[in-house]
Amino acid sequence: MRTLLIIVNDPAFFISHRLPVAEGARDAGYEVHIASMNGSSVSEIREKGFVHHVLPLSRSGSNLLSEFYSLFSIWRLLWRIKPDLLHLVTIKPVLYGGIAARLAPVKGVVAAVSGLGFVFLSKGLKGTILRKVVSFFYRIALAKKNLRVIFQNPDDCSLLVRAGAVDLLKVEMIRGSGVNLINYAFLPEPRGDRLVVCLAARLLRDKGVLEFVEAARLLRGRGVSARFQLVGNIDPGNPASITDAEMSEWSEEGVVELLGYRTDIAKVFADANIVALPSYREGLPKVLVEAAACGRAVVTTDVPGCREAIDRDVTGVLVPVCDAVALADALQLLVNDSALRLQMGAAGRQLAENEFAIEKIVQQHLNIYLKLERAFDRG
Known part of the structure; x- marks a missing residue:
């Protein structure tokens, strides 16, 4: 059985945006592990039957020592689990997990860039410096040979490709996280005075x-x-x-x-x-x-x-x-x-x-996993 580790910053974000992908992978025969910061949604992840690992991730990045500890903790977890596939979601997991995966026994990596964050909206000299620094770390994090980078829109892709942070041959495009068309059914408009x-x-x-x-x-x-x-x-x-x-x-x-x-x-x-x-x-x-x-x-x-x-x-x-x-x-x-x-x-x-049907989005993710598996099976 192949092992898949999904690392995401916020457990609530995993539930709202990546749970169907994890369930689809489990149904396809993967042993699925989830790692995130602690939070109230961790219990729900475990109730869904997934192995969950708590990582010391913070929402901000103001304390350099704690950020290095986050990176070290991800590296240590990768050596403990030795996943066949590593799926990194959101900015910190992509940056820290991508770097850690280059120093750990991970056969294939999926990095999901679901938006580039406030750094790429910042203006002035400080914003320019921050973008150069973050682009440099993306370049390091996305350099592993057997890796695919998922973008949700072409602008984010073009920005990182132009910055030299990602090889265009590693790019996959998936339009968002999908929607359950049964849970989000077509609804008549409400009636009211306003x-x-x-x-x-x-x-x-x-x-x-x-x-x-x-x-x-x-x-x-x-x-x-x-x-x-x-x-x-x-x-x-x-x-x-x-x-x-x-x-x-x-x-x-x-x-x-x-x-x-x-x-x-x-x-x-x-x-x-x-x-x-x-x-x-x-x-x-x-x-x-x-x-x-x-x-x-x-x-x-x-x-x-x-x-x-x-x-x-x-x-x-x-x-x-x-x-x-x-x-x-x-x-x-x-x-x-x-x-x-x-x-x-x-x-x-x-x-x-x-x-945007969730079934379509899940299958696109599984197809990427399969590409990576075929690559590392060929050696």
Whole structure:
């Protein structure tokens, strides 16, 4: 039996984004291990029947000593398990796991680059230096011979290829994490006096939360009758996180409704008419795929990752990044035009069925595993 080790930073992210791949691999005959930082979702991973290993991973990277310890701990785990295949998901596991795998008995590596993070959004001299440093570490981490790099959009791929961080021959393209079309069923629009516009994401500045709130203010000033909901938590360990003070201010102002973290996103979308994600950059946002599956028109930004998640002007509207006025205009268009909104929602469901079905995404991952196995079997 082949052994597969999946390393991901956050156990909750594994449950929401990679669980079907792990289950598909297990069904295909792999012995599957999961490694992540500790968290409340670890018990759920174990309840699903997977062996789980806790790694000392942090959300930030401010303490160099702890970062070196994270790298060492991954290297030590690789020597203990000696996996045939190593699947690295999110930035830290890709960087640290890729480096550790070059010094450990790992036969094949899959590195999933699901977005490049705030480093590639940073501006000024500091941002330039950070990008050069991170690109250098990507170059080291992705240098193993029997390795495949999964990108979710072509812009991220081009950026790292141009930086010399990845060989184009090692690249695989998979559009996102997929969606369960049964759990996220096509839903009729809710009835109510006021339409609901929803943003579901970690409450970070680079998710476009500030622009969403400002668009809500603008539309209220225009007399547009709609409710605006923020679904998600702040992330204190992330430098881009919205603050408690900002949340309190918005709550007192009454411009948006704060629903907090929710696991029942299909229910959230059942109660909404429009889904917005004015993000600055993504891998390929799962929330837009889920919104499409539920038959909801979306408004998102014309940036890497977001533009790949929709069919422009067919399943949703693209607006310029960091432009609250354009966001407000697009939302007002869909609030006022029910026929267009419903037409886009129906087209979104069709797009989800054709491109994002979870079965298709899982099979694409299994095909990559098989390629790597054939390569190391040939020696």
